[in-house]
Amino acid sequence: MRRLKENLIPPPGLPTRIAFLNLLFGIGRGAFLTGSAVYFTRMVQLEAWQIGVGITLAAAAAAATAVPVSALSDRYGSKPSWLFSVAAQALLFALFPVIKGFWAFALLMVTIELVGMLGNAGRIVYLIEALDPKTRVITQAFGRSWLNVGWGLGAAVAGAALAFDRPIGYHMMVFINVAVMLLNAVLIRRLPDAPHQPAPATEGRRKREVFRDRPFLAVAAVLALLTMHGTVSLEVAPLWLITHTDAPKWTLALLTGVNTVMATTLQVAMTRGSHTIAGGRRVTRWAGWLGAACCPVFYLSGLTSAWATVALLVLATILVTMSELWQSAAMWTLTAELAPADRKGEYQGAARMLSSVENMLAPAALIALAVTTGGWGWFVIAGLFGVAGLSAGPAVDWASRTRVPTLRSNPLATEGVAVG
CATH class of the missing domain: 1.20.1250.20 (MFS general substrate transporter like domains)
Known part of the structure; x- marks a missing residue:
């Protein structure tokens, strides 16, 4: 039992705060993604092939721009990049109830993916800057474990919304995700600042090293x-x-x-x-x-x-x-x-x-x-x-x-x- 507890409960301090952020993220994203296929077909009025193409376009945009977008966290700082990304994603997800059709969906999916990529880079770089290697790896492991727990809780919420089978239930999957991300933004802002070594403003020959x-x-x-x-x-x-x-x-x-x-x-x-x-x-x-x-x-x-x-x-x-x-x-x-x-x-x-x-x-x-x-x-x-x-x-x-x-x-x- 003691060994199981050590593998489930993070050390106090920053590791616990990061794990809790991951738990919240998992709840919100699990609530949305579990029922997203139904949401996209009924609320956004898409065909199945349109959903697949939109997701593929977002993945392709992420692959093509991963380096320059992620490099912004070097220029502007890891915590500010992470904070901006989470807050911006919350606002972007809030647009789902008001969009209709393929092109609006595709544009929103690509934008969410790109903004999320900046936040992912900012989060990882923040952990690199704020924690020594051993603590950082353990913190990321706890974070992933708690993310899985949150995802399961979010999936249960989505299951209830799908069983209710009403537009308001489907929209609640979106707004739970939005609310959780806004709460995450508040908690990220309260994290201690990490020492940051900014990238040179003028890249010159070292651009995309x-x-x-x-x-x-x-x-x-x-x-x-x-x-x-x-x-x-x-x-x-x-x-x-x-x-x-x-x-x-x-x-x-x-x-x-x-x-x-x-x-x-x-x-x-x-x-x-x-x-x-x-x-x-x-x-x-x-x-x-x-x-x-x-x-x-x-x-x-x-x-x-x-x-x-x-x-x-x-x-x-x-x-x-x-x-x-x-x-x-x-x-x-x-x-x-x-x-x-x-x-x-x-x-x-x-x-x-x-x-x-x-x-x-x-x-x-x-x-x-x-x-x-x-x-x-x-x-x-x-x-x-x-x-x-x-x-x-x-x-x-x-x-x-x-x-x-x-x-x-x-x-x-x-x-x-x-x-x-």
């Missing part, structure tokens, strides 16, 4: 490739279960529950030791090996029957979730510690850009490999994970040799914080 930093881009590419775990868990595995196994459909809920419980209770424990570059290197490799290991287990689930199939699907889900947790821990450390002190936002943007490209390409590619081939494509996916695992060590070593690590202690990190 990250694109010339091939060692960092190699590490970011490995981490982006490993985000295949999300596509495997959320899209490929459910389709595989339905089309190639005899598992009952309720198994989908079981697998989602396994993933959620692990992400909530184990994220903190699996970050321990990953707060150094050497630790990040190690868990990146582990993420690759476990991602590779889950694939043949998924394949075998298509050859078995009854409870053996369910057991194999659960085992594969455990393996891919462990890959997810270690990839997250590696990303939090490596993208922070391998970036120049005055260009944290820009470098976070580059990592985000590569992840966005992966998110656009992976669903179609991995579904085609695993589902439409009859199963042998699982071994190709395993090979991709294996390539990431094999490449992680050389890529991190290359990047480490070309820079001075930014590990340091900050007074804010020890404000009421006791991390074991």
Whole structure:
């Protein structure tokens, strides 16, 4: 019980405040996104294909502008960028009840994505500036755990609104999200300021330095490739279960529950030791090996029957979730510690850009490999994970040799914080 509490309750001080912000964010965003498809079709009057195109346009805009938008947090400061983004997103979400049609929807989705990207960079850079590496990684792990809890609570709110099945209920999903984001903005404003080293106002030849930093881009590419775990868990595995196994459909809920419980209770424990570059290197490799290991287990689930199939699907889900947790821990450390002190936002943007490209390409590619081939494509996916695992060590070593690590202690990190 004590160990479980240590993995669920963050240390006092800034880690607790960040976790609470994530909890609130999860409630608001979970309330909106859970019922968003119904909201968009009924309230915004969109066809299903229009929703898909609008979301794709937003993702493409994010991938194309991730670096310059994220770099704004270097210029104007991490906390101001984070605060502006959250407040602006609240106002943008409040526009959903008054828009109609595809073009207004697409423009609003793109704008929300771009503003949200600035806030994501600002939040991450704030944590880098305000906390020492060990505390920062643990804080991000607690934040992710509490985000999952908030998401579940928000989904329950959305479920009630969907069951009510009235326009006012659908609009409440929007306004709960707006209210939570406005509260978040107030709480972010009250956070202590972090020391900030601004980027030069005149970029000159150093403009977009990250694109010339091939060692960092190699590490970011490995981490982006490993985000295949999300596509495997959320899209490929459910389709595989339905089309190639005899598992009952309720198994989908079981697998989602396994993933959620692990992400909530184990994220903190699996970050321990990953707060150094050497630790990040190690868990990146582990993420690759476990991602590779889950694939043949998924394949075998298509050859078995009854409870053996369910057991194999659960085992594969455990393996891919462990890959997810270690990839997250590696990303939090490596993208922070391998970036120049005055260009944290820009470098976070580059990592985000590569992840966005992966998110656009992976669903179609991995579904085609695993589902439409009859199963042998699982071994190709395993090979991709294996390539990431094999490449992680050389890529991190290359990047480490070309820079001075930014590990340091900050007074804010020890404000009421006791991390074991």
